[in-house]
Amino acid sequence: MNIAIIGFGSQGRSVYEFYRSRDNQITICDKSTPDDLPSDVQTQLGDNYLDRLDRFELIFRSPSVHPDQIVKYNDKNILAKVTTNTNEFMRLVPTKNIIGVTGTKGKGTTSVLIYKMLQAMNKRVYLGGNFGVPPLDLLRENIGPDDYVVLELANFQLIDLKYSPHIGICLLFEPEHLDWHGDVNEYFYAKTNLFRHQMSQDIAIYYALNESSKRIASTGGGRLIPYYKSPGAFEAGNHIVMDGLPIVDISEIKLLGKHNWQNICAAITAVWQIDKDTNAIASVLREFGGLPFRIEFKKEINNVKYYNDSFSTAPTATIAAMNAIEGEKLLIIGGHDRGLDLSTLALEIKKKEPELRKVIIIGEARNRVAKNLDQVQFSNYLISDSSDLTEIVFKASEIAKSGDSLIFSPGFASFDMFKNFEDRGNKFNQALLSL
Numbered sequence: 001m002n003i004a005i006i007g008f009g010s011q012g013r014s015v016y017e018f019y020r021s022r023d024n025q026i027t028i029c030d031k032s033t034p035d036d037l038p039s040d041v042q043t044q045l046g047d048n049y050l051d052r053l054d055r056f057e058l059i060f061r062s063p064s065v066h067p068d069q070i071v072k073y074n075d076k077n078i079l080a081k082v083t084t085n086t087n088e089f090m091r092l093v094p095t096k097n098i099i100g101v102t103g104t105k106g107k108g109t110t111s112v113l114i115y116k117m118l119q120a121m122n123k124r125v126y127l128g129g130n131f132g133v134p135p136l137d138l139l140r141e142n143i144g145p146d147d148y149v150v151l152e153l154a155n156f157q158l159i160d161l162k163y164s165p166h167i168g169i170c171l172l173f174e175p176e177h178l179d180w181h182g183d184v185n186e187y188f189y190a191k192t193n194l195f196r197h198q199m200s201q202d203i204a205i206y207y208a209l210n211e212s213s214k215r216i217a218s219t220g221g222g223r224l225i226p227y228y229k230s231p232g233a234f235e236a237g238n239h240i241v242m243d244g245l246p247i248v249d250i251s252e253i254k255l256l257g258k259h260n261w262q263n264i265c266a267a268i269t270a271v272w273q274i275d276k277d278t279n280a281i282a283s284v285l286r287e288f289g290g291l292p293f294r295i296e297f298k299k300e301i302n303n304v305k306y307y308n309d310s311f312s313t314a315p316t317a318t319i320a321a322m323n324a325i326e327g328e329k330l331l332i333i334g335g336h337d338r339g340l341d342l343s344t345l346a347l348e349i350k351k352k353e354p355e356l357r358k359v360i361i362i363g364e365a366r367n368r369v370a371k372n373l374d375q376v377q378f379s380n381y382l383i384s385d386s387s388d389l390t391e392i393v394f395k396a397s398e399i400a401k402s403g404d405s406l407i408f409s410p411g412f413a414s415f416d417m418f419k420n421f422e423d424r425g426n427k428f429n430q431a432l433l434s435l
Contacts, residue, residue, distance in 0.1 A: 003027070004044075004053055006070070007062025008034040011085040014134035015060045016041070018088075027056070053078055060084060063130070063156035066181075082160065086153065089135030090163035097148045099270055100129075102158060102194050103171025103213065105317055106263040107131065108291050109255070110171060111152040113267035116288055120280035121271070123148050130154040148274070155181070155190040164197035164220055167273060169205045169266055173212035176314055179338045191216045198222035205232065205269050207262060225269060233268035235261055240285075242268050248282040254289045256297075257324030293425035295321050295409070301435050303402040309409035310425030315345035318411035322352055329405040330358045330396055335412030335424075337365035345411060346372035353378060357404065360384055360396050364416035387417050389424075393431035 003019060005012045006029045016026060016038060027042040028034070029049040037043065044051070050073040053059055059082045061067065067079055090098070101111045108131040118125040128138045129151035138149065151165065155177055170191060181187040195204050198220035206217035208226035217224060226232050231243070239246040240253075240261065247268060255264065268281055290296060293310040300306070309321045318333055331349075349356060350373075359381040361369045366383050373381055382399075384392050393408075400406050408428050418424040 001025070002055070002057045004029050004056040004059045005062070006030070006050070006053075006059065006065050008037070009062055009064065011134045012060065012062045014136045015085055015088075018136045018139070029053075050074070053081075056081065058083065060088075061160070063154070067160055079160070083162075084157060084160065086129065086135050086151070086157045087160070087162050089139065090161075090165075092139060093143060093149065095143055095145050095147050095149060096166050097146070097274075098165035099148065099150045099167040099169070100153050100165035100194050101151070101169045101171070101266075102153050102155075102191050102216075103169070103207070104174045104176050105314065105320075106171045106259070106266075107152045107154065108311075109260065109294060110169065110263040110266050111150050112291060113263060113284065113288065114270050115150045116284045117267060117271045117281050118148055118150075118274065120284055121275045121277045123275070125150065128152075130157055153194060155187055158193045159186075159190040161193040162197070164193070164195055164202065164222075166201075167203045167205065167270055168194045168198060168217065168220075168222060169270055170194065170207065170213045170216045171266055172207050172210050172262060173216060174314070174316060176340070177338075188212065188216065192219040195220040195222055203273055205266065207266070208232070208234075225273075227265040227269040228262060233265035233272070235265070240264060240268065242272055242278075243276075245278060247278055248285045252282075252286050254286060256290065256295045257320055259320040259324070260290075293421060295324050295407075298429060298432055301397070301432070304397065304400045305405045306432055307405060307407045307409075308425050308428050309407060310414070310421045310428060312409040312411050313413050313421060315340060315342060315411045318345060318409045319348045321407050321409035322348065322356065325405045325407055327405060328355055328357055328401075328403060329407055330360065330400055331356060332360045332362060332392065332396055332406070332408045333411045334361045334363035334366045334369055335410040335414055336363065336416040337368060338413060342369060342372040343375075345369075346376045346378065349373065350376040350378045353380065356380070357401075358382060358396075358399050360392065360399075362386070362389075362392055362417075363410070363412060365412050389417075389427045390431040390434055393428065394435065397435050 001024045008030045029044040115127040125148040131152035175184045202222035204217040204222035207213040208229040233242040296308045298306045414424040
């Protein structure tokens with residue numbers, strides 16, 4: 001078969017590894033020149049990487065490439081040949097026990113919680129998707145018909161998803177990635193594809209306090225179950241409760257922040273449809289402290305605690321981090337400006353005064369952030385023009401006093417100064433080593 005792979009990131013490489021041992025001719029199409037191009041492929045690189053795709057029988061779109069980009073350089077019928085790593089996995093996987101997680105924030109944490117809870121219940125379970133392992137790579141693990149697969153799925157995977165999982169979960173929905181989608185309606189539509197092909201025997205779980213989440217989950221024919229209210233899991237007094245049973249005392253939960261209670265309730269509601277092992281669920285909640293770069297405590301230096309929240313790419317995530325860390329604190333925010341509304345962030349920062357002693361603003365968005373803080377009369381900020389995160393962190397450490405927490409929670413995308421949020425988070429960790 002004559003196959004094109006558009007974009008040679010991790011998911012494109014996964015497609016190559018899956019198909020290269022078969023009787024296929026593979027062409028890598030990429031705007032840049034990847035460092036590790038295989039020797040057994042043809043290439044179409046540079047500005048014309050999307051030209052003349054009609055000559056291929058099958059075209060794999062990497063998540064970073066919007067379908068509209070492909071149509072722009074080809075006939076609109078070209079999309080009939082376009083698939084993705086996720087679509088191909090869903091077509092080929094031998095189990096129907098697929099759990100898909102989407103939403104604006106919390107997908108990774110919720111997916112890992114479900115994965116760990118099912119593991120604690122002695123289920124054979126696999127984790128992949130946008131987070132971690134590309135879906136096609138999972139097929140090398142000899143997945144059986146009774147096994148479970150948890151997929152974290154972002155809008156980039158969902159925009160042309162042709163299959164829906166048996167259990168779909170929609171977390172809190174808020175406008176994001178509008179620089180990729182163009183408008184919030186397309187972003188919303190992408191999320192609905194997780195549920196669009198569900199049948200009556202399937203399950204659609206949604207965040208009860210978010211009307212958009214409910215509308216997204218209602219797109220298909222799955223049985224609707226809310227969380228954060230009955231009959232799903234919810235907070236009641238000092239416990240997380242499911243079906244009238246106290247699952248765990250909130251004081252025992254290792255994950256920081258009340259926002260994570262939403263993720264916990266979503267995960268409990270999902271695994272409850274499979275197994276009602278309260279001991280297994282509670283054990284995970286007492287032990288799992290979160291993913292890297294998600295309000296991650298790194299170290300304490302001179303009685304100042306340092307937290308790495310580089311995964312924070314939207315203002316709501318920064319607000320959650322501020323609320324999760326108690327006591328006096330300093331905050332480093334800023335990054336690539338996608339034009340998101342900053343008024344709520346500014347108001348929440350103002351509310352934290354005087355507990356929030358100083359905000360250090362960095363990156364492309366720094367002047368707009370400062371303008372919004374001025375509008376709410378918050379003046380305890382410092383604008384940094386530096387692009388050296390080590391220098392920025394050192395300056396923040398000089399301002400910090402004993403007993404403070406310093407939270408690196410940018411609230412913006414990373415692309416102005418870094419490759420991605422992982423690169424940004426690693427640079428922050430490196431900066432801490434120099435203190």
